[in-house]
Amino acid sequence: MMDYDVIVIGAGPGGMTAAMYAARANLKVAMLDRGVYGGQMNNTDDIENYPGYQSIKGPELGERMYETATNAGVEFVYGDVQEVTIDEQQTKHIRTDSDDFTTKVVIIATGSTNRKLGVLGEEKYSGKGISYCAVCDGAFFKNKDVTVVGGGDSAISEGLYLANITKNVNVVHRRDELRAQKVLQNRAFANDKMAFTWHAGVTEIMGDDQHVTGVRMLDNQTGEEKVINTSGVFIYVGNVPNSQMFKKLNITDEAGWIMTDTEMATSIPGIYAVGDVRQKKLRQITTAVGDGGIAGQNAFEYIERLNYEATIKQ
Template sequence: MMAGDTAGEAVLESRDSEPKIPDKSKTKYDVIIIGAGPSGYTAGIYCSRAGYDTLILSGLLPGGQLVNTTEVENYPGFENGIMGPDLMIDMRKQSQRMGTTIVDDVVVDVDFRRKPFKVLTASEEYEGRAVIIATGANPRKLGVEGEETFSGKGVSYCATCDGPFFRNQEIVVVGGGDSAIEEATFLTKFATNVHLIHRRAELRASKIMQERAFNNEKIKFHFDSAVTKITGDQKIQQAVLKNLKTNEETILDAGGLFVAIGHEPNTQLFKGQIDLDDEGYVVLKNKTHTNIEGVFAAGDVHDRSYRQAITAAGFGCMSAIDVDKYLTENADTQQ
């Protein structure tokens, strides 16, 4: 029998086998994954398939940012797209089928100073030989009337994800840094015009980014201004602007509004335990390794550049492979 035939039979056996029934009374695991977005679920799939007792602590709202997303068109494998919550449900079920234990509880403290590592939730204390941090990041919100109402209905926090939905429409982008300029420039591929709203008189973006934006005739600048209200019927239709110097209000027609004022990595829990940068993102020492041997990170919790479901899943895969290598190399010392 050829090696390829053996591999094919193994895949079929895996698909046809019944999912393991996890023992939720266990408190000691090979791998503990904190967070349950694309990175956490993917890490769970890989760790469990590698034969490790794996626990995902998902928090009370598992699924990450995709739970609040409507249609996802750019995740491979779904010809007609898939709703964000449905994608997360499928990932969760797949991870469970591989044998991952998933507990929907909030992590309140960790102890990475000694091994095995301790992870405490509101109701239990767990021990793990390795930990993967996959807690993600949340986009900063404007905090204005209508933002929550129209989130996923024209209000977005990711131009790469949602830009193609707004072809031939007027689009508003809020922000003045590199991310905002990059998103505004990207959106000109689809929009009739892009209105960039910035609170200050000058952009904070790099000079090269500013030059590109100023030379793009589709980008209209509104300085010293802020969005104060978002209105519409079933979806966003208008954005109310206020000039912060004159208090004059302007109403812009808007088919979409993109908020690009930064992200907040969910790492408050790990301050003083692992190295974080000035903005709170996890600092990776090598690949997915943190400065603590045996503690890894995956997804938006360290990735400030891409922030896509597919890249988060990729980092989840990478972290699981790194965990496998770490546990294999340290098997004798962790018995």
């Protein structure tokens, strides 16, 4: 069993920042992740709203954050966390699929994953024309017609990315206006390869034995159904928190988002949460980094209090 002062679960921007701050305070810090560091930045082509960069590729920004964290002394460990428990001494025990760890502080930075539409054909054609990541799969649809479902920043920025590769991009949105940033909207409306279907929701993803061939849509104002041909469907309709492994701790709301105060502290002393897994309004790289800095500093102060209390008892 490996023992640390701080274990950060998740290696996205919030997790890497928290780990870096804690390590710079001369704490023994491990950062656990079941995949490649960087989180959803690895699925993002151009990042244009991170201070200091006019534009930077998502994986490049992730690499730079990782180097900063590890240079500060953070240990990166692969592991899929199964459960977190707490003993009578308030030591946190983390069980992964391969190892067990103990720590004084846990910082949860597990992020969120793409929400599914939950419509007929989505499961059947997943990986056969359905994608949740244009950067990952866009190249498979070169010079083909594709459909993007959603109207937020992710939908429109990924739609613009696809417009550089595909023949045409049809954005299907349930409202009559987009929710994306105005700068993204302006680019999308000016792109002659992008079209928009308003007041519509996808009710079925259709295909043959091999791949997607079309989508069935329902106009939510007129009730009219329409089928359009498409070779790919890219879905961006929100996110769900990656918090299932923390359910027994009773620190989440009904939807699974982890509840914290402004100091990133949960209701359990020594457990903090940062980034997209938190119950919050704005989920961006910048807000995750801010969360991480606060949690990393508070982890240090929490451990300082523990050490002081231990000294007083002696």
